Amino acid sequence: MIDSIYGAIALGLLYALMALGVYITFRILDFPDLTVDGSFATGGAIAAIMITHGYSPILATLAAFGGGLVAGACTGLLHTKGKVNGLLAGILMMIALYSINIRIMGRPNVSVVNTETLLSPIMKPIGLFILVMGIAVVIVKLLLDAFLHTDLGLALRATGDNARMIRSFGANTDRTKILGISLSNGLVAVSGALIAQQGGFADISMGVGMIVIGLASVIIGEAIFGARSVFIATLAVVLGSIVYRIVVALALRVELFKSSDLKLVTALIVIIALVVPYVNRLLKQKSVARRRSAELLATVSLKKGGKS
Amino acid sequence: MLDLVNVSKLFNPGTPDEKIALMNANLRFKTGDFVTVIGSNGAGKSTLMNIISGVMKPDIGEVRIEGKAIQHVPEYERSRWIGRVFQDPMAGTAPRMTIEENLTMAYKRGKTRGFGWGATSAKRQLFREHLSRLGIGLENRMNAKVGLLSGGERQALSLLMATFTKPAILLLDEHTAALDPARAELITRLTDEIVREMKLTTLMVTHNMEQAIRLGNRLIMMDKGRIILDIPEEKKTNLTVAQLLGEFEQISGNKLSDDRVILG
Ligand SMILES: Nc1ncnc2c1ncn2[C@@H]1O[C@H](COP(=O)(O)OP(=O)(O)OP(=O)(O)O)[C@@H](O)[C@H]1O
Numbered sequence: 001m002i003d004s005i006y007g008a009i010a011l012g013l014l015y016a017l018m019a020l021g022v023y024i025t026f027r028i029l030d031f032p033d034l035t036v037d038g039s040f041a042t043g044g045a046i047a048a049i050m051i052t053h054g055y056s057p058i059l060a061t062l063a064a065f066g067g068g069l070v071a072g073a074c075t076g077l078l079h080t081k082g083k084v085n086g087l088l089a090g091i092l093m094m095i096a097l098y099s100i101n102i103r104i105m106g107r108p109n110v111s112v113v114n115t116e117t118l119l120s121p122i123m124k125p126i127g128l129f130i131l132v133m134g135i136a137v138v139i140v141k142l143l144l145d146a147f148l149h150t151d152l153g154l155a156l157r158a159t160g161d162n163a164r165m166i167r168s169f170g171a172n173t174d175r176t177k178i179l180g181i182s183l184s185n186g187l188v189a190v191s192g193a194l195i196a197q198q199g200g201f202a203d204i205s206m207g208v209g210m211i212v213i214g215l216a217s218v219i220i221g222e223a224i225f226g227a228r229s230v231f232i233a234t235l236a237v238v239l240g241s242i243v244y245r246i247v248v249a250l251a252l253r254v255e256l257f258k259s260s261d262l263k264l265v266t267a268l269i270v271i272i273a274l275v276v277p278y279v280n281r282l283l284k285q286k287s288v289a290r291r292r293s294a295e296l297l298a299t300v301s302l303k304k305g306g307k308s
Numbered sequence: 309m310l311d312l313v314n315v316s317k318l319f320n321p322g323t324p325d326e327k328i329a330l331m332n333a334n335l336r337f338k339t340g341d342f343v344t345v346i347g348s349n350g351a352g353k354s355t356l357m358n359i360i361s362g363v364m365k366p367d368i369g370e371v372r373i374e375g376k377a378i379q380h381v382p383e384y385e386r387s388r389w390i391g392r393v394f395q396d397p398m399a400g401t402a403p404r405m406t407i408e409e410n411l412t413m414a415y416k417r418g419k420t421r422g423f424g425w426g427a428t429s430a431k432r433q434l435f436r437e438h439l440s441r442l443g444i445g446l447e448n449r450m451n452a453k454v455g456l457l458s459g460g461e462r463q464a465l466s467l468l469m470a471t472f473t474k475p476a477i478l479l480l481d482e483h484t485a486a487l488d489p490a491r492a493e494l495i496t497r498l499t500d501e502i503v504r505e506m507k508l509t510t511l512m513v514t515h516n517m518e519q520a521i522r523l524g525n526r527l528i529m530m531d532k533g534r535i536i537l538d539i540p541e542e543k544k545t546n547l548t549v550a551q552l553l554g555e556f557e558q559i560s561g562n563k564l565s566d567d568r569v570i571l572g
C-alpha cells in the first residue's frame with residue numbers, strides 16, 4: 001500500500017512536466033492542444049532510439065525536448081498561419097506524429113532495459129528517486145514561473161487572456177501562440193523521454209490519452225490548491241499530477257476497477273472537474289438574480305406605499 | 309503628421325449586403341491636434357479608427373505617418389506610434405493579470421519583448437506615480453487582478469496604459485460610452501488633462517455633442533462613410549450644439565441619428 005503510494009508520487013513527478021506543458025496551452029493560451037498525445041511519444045521515441053545508439057542520456061533527453069518544440073511549432077503554425085481550427089490542428093499533428101514516431105524508432109517500440117539511462121543512478125531507493133525528481137521538477141517549475149514574468153512571458157499570458165489588447169500594444173500574437181504551443185510540447189516530450197527511461201521502453205501508443213491525463217492534473221491541482229498567481233498555479237499543476245497518480249493507484253486497488261478502466265476513470269475526473277464549477281456558477285447566478293429581483297421589487301412597492 | 313489619402317473601405321463588396329464604411333476620406337492631422345469625431349450610427353467612425361490602427365486595411369488609399377505610407381504595416385507594428393482605448397472597458401486590459409502586469413505590458417508598447425524581467429522595482433515606482441495621478445486609489449491595488457476592477461476603473465487604467473508612454477497618435481473610440489455619467493465625466497476629465505499635458509495628437513470619437521465642441525481644437529463630422537464637416541479651432545470655440553445639429557441636417561438632409569447621442 002505504502003509502496004504503491006511512493007510509486008504513484010514518483011510517476012506523478014515524471015508526468016508533472018507533461019502537465020505543466022498542458023497548463024501552458026490549456027490555461028495560459030486557452031488553446032486545447034491535442035498534439036500532446038503525439039509529442040509525448042515523440043519524446044519517448046527520440047530518447048529511446050538515441051540511447052540505444054549509444055548517445056548520452058542527457059543529450060537524448062535534450063533532443064527529445066527539441067523534437068517536442070518542433071512538433072508544437074508545427075501545430076502553432078498550422079493554427080495561426082494556416083488558420084486551421086485549433087482542435088483540428090492538434091489532431092492533424094497528432095496523427096502525423098504517429099507515423100513520424102514509427103519512423104524515428106524504425107519499429108513500434110524500442111527497449112532501453114539494461115541500458116544506462118538518465119534515471120538509472122537514482123532508480124533505487126525510491127526515496128532518492130522522489131527527492132531528486134522532486135528537485136528537478138521544482139527547478140523546471142521555477143524556471144517556467146520566471147519566464148512567465150519576463151516581458152515575453154507576460155505577452156504570452158496576455159495572448160490567452162486578451163489577444164486584442166496585447167496586439168494593440170505591439171505583440172505579434174501569432175508568434176506568442178506558436179512559442180507557447182512549442183514550449184508546451186517541448187515539456188511534454190521531455191516527460192515522454194523520462195517515462196521511456198523509467199519504464200525501460202518507448203512505445204508508439206505510450207501517448208494515447210495523455211492530453212486527458214494532463215487536463216486531469218491541471219484541473220485537480222486547481223481545484224485543491226487554487227490558481228491565485230502563476231507561482232501557485234504551476235505548483236498546483238505539479239501537485240495535481242501527483243494527486244492524480246495517487247487517486248489512480250487507490251482506484252485500482254478497489255476490486256471494482258480493472259486497469260483497462262483507467263482511461264474511463266480519468267475521463268470521469270475531468271468531466272466532473274469541468275462540469276461542477278459550471279453548475280456552481282449557474283446556481284450562484286440564479287440565486288443572485290433572485291435576490292436582486294426581490295430587492296428591486298421591495299423598493300418599488302416601498303415607493304408606491306409612500307405615495308398613497 | 310498623420311495623413312489619410314483617398315481612403316475607401318467597403319464591407320461585403322459586390323453583394324446585396326454591401327456597406328460603404330469609408331468613401332474617399334482625405335484627412336491631414338498636425339502634431340498636437342486634438343480632434344473630436346462625431347456622426348450618426350454606421351457613419352464609419354470606428355472604421356476610420358480601425359484603418360489608422362491597422363485592424364483593417366483600406367481597399368484603396370494610403371495612410372501615412374510622418375510621410376511614410378503604412379497601410380500595409382500590421383497592427384502590432386503600428387503600436388509603436390499608436391495608443392488606443394476601446395469602447396468596451398473589457399477590451400483594453402487583460403483581466404486575469406494584475407494592474408502592475410498590465411502596465412508592464414503597456415510600458416513595452418511597440419518595443420521588442422525578450423527575456424528581460426517584466427515588473428522591475430524601478431518600473432513599479434513609475435507605475436505607482438502614474439496611477440496616483442488618476443486619483444482613484446489604483447496605486448494601492450497594484451497586485452489586484454484587473455478583472456476585479458469596475459468598468460470606470462478599468463477604463464481609467466486603459467487610458468493610462470495607452471498614454472503614459474507618449475504615443476505619437478492616440479485613438480479613442482467612444483471610450484466613455486459604456487460608463488455611467490459620473491464615471492464617464494471622470495474619464496473625460498482625465499482624457500482632457502492627459503492629452504493637453506502630454507500634447508498628444510488625438511482622435512476622439514464621441515457621441516456627446518457638448519463634449520465634442522468643448523474638447524479639442526478641431527471637430528470632424530461623418531455621415532455614411534464621408535467626412536461632411538471639418539470645423540477648425542476658430543469656428544469651434546463659438547459653436548453651439550444647436551448649430552452643429554443644424555449643419556448636419558443641412559448637409560446630409562437627415563436628422564442626426566445616433567442611438568447614444570447626448571446633446572450635452
Ligand atoms: N465587420 C463588418 N462587416 C460588415 N459591415 C461592417 C463591419 N464593420 C462595420 N460595418 C459597416 O460599416 C459601416 C460603418 O461602420 P462603423 O462601425 O465604422 O460605424 P460607426 O460610425 O463607428 O458607428 P457607431 O456609431 O454605431 O459606432 C456600417 O454600415 C457598418 O454596418
Ligand SMILES: [Mg+2]
Binds near residue numbers: 353354355
Ligand atoms: Mg463605432
